[in-house]
Amino acid sequence: MTNLKNTAALKVLIAGGYGHIGSNIARHLRKKHPEINLILGGRHPEKGHQFAAEIGRTECIFLDVNKPFDSDSAGSPDLIIAALQDHKNMLFDAAVENNISYISITRTADEVAPMIFKALQKQPLSKLVLTDHWQAGVLTIVAKQVAEQFQQINTIETACVYDELDPIGPMIAAQMDSFVTRALIRNEKNWIFVDATEYPRDFYLANGTAARGYPMGTLDVPSLASLTDASNVRFDIVIGQSIGTNQGKNASHDLYIDIEGILVSGKPAKMRTIVSDPAGQSHLTALGVLISVEGIFGLSGQLPPSNGGIYLPETLLNATNAVKTLKEFGVTITQTEI
Incomplete structure (x- = not known):
């Protein structure tokens, strides 16, 4: 209080x-x-x-x-x-x-x-x-905290999994058609706007299923590039089953943060952090x-x-205080090396 x-x-x-x-x-x-x-x-x-x-x-x-x-x-x-x-x-x-x-x-x-x-x-x-x-910045704040484990970052690939069982309001519903259109990404240090439908990214979700994401021009991309000077940064939106739905529970909203680079220890690594809110995207x-x-x-x-x-x-x-608040409200944050 x-x-x-x-x-x-x-x-x-x-x-x-x-x-x-x-x-x-x-x-x-x-x-x-x-x-x-x-x-x-x-x-x-x-x-x-x-x-x-x-x-x-x-x-x-x-x-x-x-x-x-x-x-x-x-x-x-x-x-x-x-x-x-x-x-x-x-x-x-x-x-x-x-x-x-x-x-x-x-x-x-x-x-x-x-x-x-x-x-x-x-x-x-x-x-x-x-x-x-x-x-509203959750993905970037968590990524900022994770990035502190690295002395050099080459690539940051982020994504959200939108589960169609997760209820959305009229504002988001009105925006859905515009989500996968023109998107800003960083590719080999070049800033480019791309047709999202021509730049898909395939990766695996937490349960091992394959997913295809399409880039979206959120502020996370320039924010994370400026924070880390990573050569490659993108944010993708995926429509699929969330962690919550896969567990037979209410649909969650899941964020994936994959960072590849060199750890502070000097070891090359690729770390995946998953942020999941069991109460959904809103x-x-x-x-x-x-x-x-x-x-x-x-x-x-x-x-x-x-x-x-x-x-x-x-x-x-x-970031530390912000993440503490997220966890107080039931958000889970897990990290693995991939």
Whole structure:
């Protein structure tokens, strides 16, 4: 539990807060930091009233990202979490103009440039965190921790396994067709955009079955390349049975992180790390947002940044503390040499 003196006055606006991912974010925040005030925004606030009453210290407001943002009408939040599609960047622009901290989760690598340019030019005092990585940065944070075992990394191949039995909300459903289109990858230190359907990758899942993945332009690719200077980096999406389904349980959401290079000991190695959330992808995405909220406000052992501007999960967070929070919520992380 956090320090009530420091956090009882904090207000967090979750745009799309009573949707599939937004409600998971709200539940995680309420469980971990019950004193924070939550505001759920959307075009139909009446749909969130029952949920708001259930979790407490929560109000619902009308919010339309196609209309001008008024901070007072939105409850004067300290942080805006964009858990919905905001193609006009209305929430990001409002955060910059009003010095409100901000978290995004829906952008691909070629969609963040307008946000970065605006932040660099405006130099806001608030913290603007682009968690548009897969699962809001969870994959990159775990990979960052694993990478510390290596003195040199040549290749990082990452993937998610999307299980069709894992329920998704309308926001993700609307994005599914765009997941396998143009993708950014790093190949022999060259940055290239590829037609995902022409660059498949075959590998084996945890149960030994063969899988085929297709690249997707998430922010994990430039993040991991910058962190490690690996010559080859890609992120692939696979549609198949998850670890949970294979075990006769609810569908899990599984992340695969394969890193090849030279260990600190001097031994060449290829290590596989599997991150699995038995509660599914929306639960895991919300956990990624939770740890970034903790990073912004300096909660759960995280140190808050002293300056405003653009941050990424790996520049904001202490990976050890972040992984600890993931495990507290039931996420398993296993590692083997392959």
